Amino acid sequence: MRWASELLLVPALAWLGVFFVYPIGRLFYASLFTPAFSLDSYARLGRSPIYLTVFVNTFEISVTVMLIALLLGYPLAFLLATAGRRASGLMLVAIVLPLWTSVLVRTYAWMVLLGRRGLVNEGLQTLGLTDAPLPLLYNRLGVTIGMVHVLLPFMVLPIYSVMKGIDVDLLKAAQNLGANRRQAFLRVYVPLSLSGLATGCLVVFVSALGFFVTPALLGGRGDTMIAMLIDVQVSQLLDWGLGAALAVVLFAVTAAILFGVQRLTGAERLWVRVP
Amino acid sequence: MSSIDRRYVLKMGVLTAASAATSAGGPWIARAQSKQLVVCSWGGAYQEAQRKTMFQPFEKETGIKIVEASPTDYGKLKAMVQSGNVEWDLVDVGDLNVVAGAKDNLLEPLDYQQIDTKGVFPQVVHKYGIGTIYYSTVLAFSTKKYPKGDHPKTWAQFWDVAKFPGPRTMRNNPLDNLEFALLADDVPMDKVYPLDVERAFRVMDRIKPHVNVWWTTGAQPAQLLADGEVELATSWNGRIFAIQKQGAKAGLEWNQGKLQWDSWVIPRGSKNRDGAMKFIAWSTQPKPQAAIANEIPYGPVNQKAFEFIGAQAARDMPTAPDNAKRQVMVDPVWWGEHRNVLVERWNAWLLK
Numbered sequence: 046m047r048w049a050s051e052l053l054l055v056p057a058l059a060w061l062g063v064f065f066v067y068p069i070g071r072l073f074y075a076s077l078f079t080p081a082f083s084l085d086s087y088a089r090l091g092r093s094p095i096y097l098t099v100f101v102n103t104f105e106i107s108v109t110v111m112l113i114a115l116l117l118g119y120p121l122a123f124l125l126a127t128a129g130r131r132a133s134g135l136m137l138v139a140i141v142l143p144l145w146t147s148v149l150v151r152t153y154a155w156m157v158l159l160g161r162r163g164l165v166n167e168g169l170q171t172l173g174l175t176d177a178p179l180p181l182l183y184n185r186l187g188v189t190i191g192m193v194h195v196l197l198p199f200m201v202l203p204i205y206s207v208m209k210g211i212d213v214d215l216l217k218a219a220q221n222l223g224a225n226r227r228q229a230f231l232r233v234y235v236p237l238s239l240s241g242l243a244t245g246c247l248v249v250f251v252s253a254l255g256f257f258v259t260p261a262l263l264g265g266r267g268d269t270m271i272a273m274l275i276d277v278q279v280s281q282l283l284d285w286g287l288g289a290a291l292a293v294v295l296f297a298v299t300a301a302i303l304f305g306v307q308r309l310t311g312a313e314r315l316w317v318r319v320p
Numbered sequence: 321m322s323s324i325d326r327r328y329v330l331k332m333g334v335l336t337a338a339s340a341a342t343s344a345g346g347p348w349i350a351r352a353q354s355k356q357l358v359v360c361s362w363g364g365a366y367q368e369a370q371r372k373t374m375f376q377p378f379e380k381e382t383g384i385k386i387v388e389a390s391p392t393d394y395g396k397l398k399a400m401v402q403s404g405n406v407e408w409d410l411v412d413v414g415d416l417n418v419v420a421g422a423k424d425n426l427l428e429p430l431d432y433q434q435i436d437t438k439g440v441f442p443q444v445v446h447k448y449g450i451g452t453i454y455y456s457t458v459l460a461f462s463t464k465k466y467p468k469g470d471h472p473k474t475w476a477q478f479w480d481v482a483k484f485p486g487p488r489t490m491r492n493n494p495l496d497n498l499e500f501a502l503l504a505d506d507v508p509m510d511k512v513y514p515l516d517v518e519r520a521f522r523v524m525d526r527i528k529p530h531v532n533v534w535w536t537t538g539a540q541p542a543q544l545l546a547d548g549e550v551e552l553a554t555s556w557n558g559r560i561f562a563i564q565k566q567g568a569k570a571g572l573e574w575n576q577g578k579l580q581w582d583s584w585v586i587p588r589g590s591k592n593r594d595g596a597m598k599f600i601a602w603s604t605q606p607k608p609q610a611a612i613a614n615e616i617p618y619g620p621v622n623q624k625a626f627e628f629i630g631a632q633a634a635r636d637m638p639t640a641p642d643n644a645k646r647q648v649m650v651d652p653v654w655w656g657e658h659r660n661v662l663v664e665r666w667n668a669w670l671l672k
Contacts, residue, residue: 095668102671161487162548182549183533261536266492266528266670274667280395282660283424 069296076293079286086290096274096291100298103271106185106260107253110192111200114249117193118200119242125201126208137205140198148195152262155191156182187263195259196252200245207241247303254299271295356385357595361412362582363390365562365616370412373611374603381602384595394421397587401426406589410596416495418449418583419656428586428593435601439624441639443649449583450600453612454619456638456647457496458577460555462545464569471552473575475504478552479523481530486551489544490527492534494666495655496554496578497524499648503576513651517662521669534670545570557638561617574643580650581621613637619644 076086090096121140125133143151158164159181166178181187211234219229257272264270271291278288359375361367367390375386392412400406413421421427427448437445444451459478461471465486472478478488478500490497498515501523507516532550535541541555546568560572584603586596602608609620610628619639620626626634634640638647 093664093668095664095671098671099667156543156547156549160547160549262540266531266534269667269671277663280393282663283394283398283420284660285398 072289072292072296075285076289079289086286087294089287090290090294099269099271099274100294102267102269103254103295104298106188106192106256106268106270107250109189110196110253111246111250113189113193114197114200115242115246118197118245119204121197122201122204122208122241125205126211127213140201143194144198148258151195152191152259155187155194155263159187159190182263184265185268187265188260188268191259191263192253192256196249199248199252203244203248204238204241207238207244211237251299251303254295355592355595356387357409357592357599358387358389358407359410359412359599360389360392360408362392366558366618369612369616373615374608377608377611378599378602382598384598386599397421398424398426401588404589406587406591408587409590409592410599411585411587412452412582413449413585415444415451415581415583415650415652416655416659418446418585419652420659421585422446422448423656426588428588428590428596430586430600431597434597435604437604439606439622440604441621441623444581444583444621446583449585450604451581451621452584452603454579454581454621454637454639456557456574456577456579456643457491457554458557458560459573459575460541460545460553460560461571461573462548462551462569463571464548465551466571471571471573473573475500475576476506479504479527481527484552487532487549488527488530488552489533489535489541489550490531490554491541492536492670494662495659498662499578500554500576501527503648509576509648512648513654515654515658517658517665521665524669528670542568542570558616558618561636574638575646577638577643577647578650579619579638579644579647580652 077084079086121136125136125140128136156163160166161178161182163181165181166175169175169179170177181190215233215237216229219233220226224232255272256270257276260268260270261273275288275291275295278284278291361370367388371388375388378384379386389408394413394417397408397411397413400408418427429447430450432445435450437450441451441454444454459472459475465471472480472484477484498517498520499512501520502512502516503509504527505519505523507519533540533544535544535553538556538559541550541553542559542563544550545553545555545560546563546566555572557572557577560570563570584596584600586593586600590596604622606620606622606624607628609622609625612618613620613625613629614633617633617636619637620629621639623639626640629637635642637643
């Protein structure tokens with residue numbers, strides 16, 4: 046019976062319903078009914094320019110982090126997919142291992158490395174390359190470095206899993222048909238790995254949007270991200286209406302961007318593995 | 321549940337079942353649970369001191385078992401009260417949240433028939449909360465940079481980047497900073513409240529370019545001083561003592577600090593309101609107050625506690641008479657009214 050296989054979806058859907066759809070629904074509700082129906086929370090977002098600035102910040106940082114993670118992650122994934130078994134096993138461990146360390150600890154580690162008296166600055170000064178400590182922390186650079194470090198595995202792993210499935214003989218076939226190495230790579234290999242690349246970008250971008258600890262600890266005064274404002278509203282000022290409205294707007298803008306990207310880049314081709 | 325806990329519940333169950341025989345009690349397990357007191361505080365060295373000097377002695381004296389939780393989270397507190405599932409009976413909160421919590425109807429009023437407030441500083445006594453300890457936000461400095469007592473001693477000097485150059489950190493919050501800005505602009509200490517907000521932000525404009533890090537957690541300024549990342553900071557006094565003990569080269573200046581306090585509050589709908597009230601009455605007395613202040617250098621809220629504190633230890637406390645008279649006392653009512661608006665304005669100011 047055909048519907049039997051669809052029944053297998055029920056537990057997952059129920060889980061999503063209880064732990065995702067219901068809370069998001071409550072969030073919508075809280076943004077409109079605290080306590081009685083009003084659009085005041087949303088109106089307040091429009092009244093102060095700070096919320097727009099912080100939204101712009103958040104998307105700027107997330108896109109930057111995504112692009113740098115892609116730049117670093119794609120070659121790494123390629124190396125991983127084409128290396129020998131032992132080498133790729135070791136590299137995989139090295140990539141996955143940081144995921145078991147708390148984000149807070151990794152963020153503090155960056156402070157030790159990048160501070161004014163940190164390893165990097167002391168090293169550069171000892172070598173005579175710089176006279177004064179470079180501002181590597183408490184600015185956009187610090188946030189970007191910290192976030193790329195945390196999110197890089199989420200870029201590498203989806204790309205790697207797709208690359209693993211690509212038949213390398215196709216490259217040889219392309220070269221056999223007259224393509225040079227660069228052409229073979231760009232016109233055969235890259236298109237075949239696009240679905241992994243899209244997944245990696247998506248996961249990194251969306252995760253970056255919700256970042257909180259890293260920008261709070263490594264950022265400067267201009268690097269406020271939206272999750273930091275939501276946290277202050279929810280857990281310090283107890284203004285849940287405004288906190289919920291911020292979360293709803295972030296949710297809606299993110300959904301709109303993802304939908305737009307999907308339409309622009311040729312719909313589901315990006316999300317489904319090309320055989 | 322460990323075997324000790326289980327035995328305890330069983331034992332309490334038998335006891336209460338016996339007493340329930342004569343009264344119209346509910347299920348015995350619920351009554352057994354009502355005998356325990358769930359206390360939520362801030363964790364870390366502070367909660368360790370509370371455990372040693374307050375929770376454990378109180379448990380021994382009264383037989384009321386204390387179950388600890390941490391850290392305090394106002395969002396959680398509100399969610400518990402609003403959902404009717406109140407897990408905490410007693411919560412250690414900042415002074416502002418007594419005012420805010422009372423306004424939002426999240427707290428039980430305290431029963432001052434049971435609580436003896438003799439000797440307790442009157443400003444920490446509130447209908448919905450009472451002080452736990454005093455702490456201060458103070459000017460802190462690197463003793464590596466300023467070893468001979470030549471550090472800035474006023475906020476005007478902290479603001480004077482020509483005479484005292486070097487990286488600084490301040491809190492990413494209008495709290496404390498607006499007061500310090502007014503003091504830096506020569507507003508007398510007794511004229512700080514109500515804050516002249518416009519003037520304070522104008523003075524903050526002057527220091528903004530010279531602040532390298534805007535801290536968000538209490539551990540940060542201490543860490544930044546210890547690492548040599550900054551040379552001047554605003555910090556909570558207890559954090560500086562903590563890193564001094566670990567050998568960090570840091571010092572603090574009491575002059576023009578801002579005195580404030582933490583409070584005990586009872587969430588509305590607490591399952592053990594009576595136990596919480598008993599704990600508050602017990603812990604506010606001079607001896608437990610002296611015990612915790614001797615353990616960690618925060619100030620007792622009961623001035624009679626100083627009878628049990630050594631002269632040397634008293635000198636390191638925010639409420640020691642010599643320290644207290646050089647500081648500004650927070651006005652939580654003023655902040656309670658203006659905080660939300662000012663946080664929004666602060667965030668906008670910071671991004672400009």
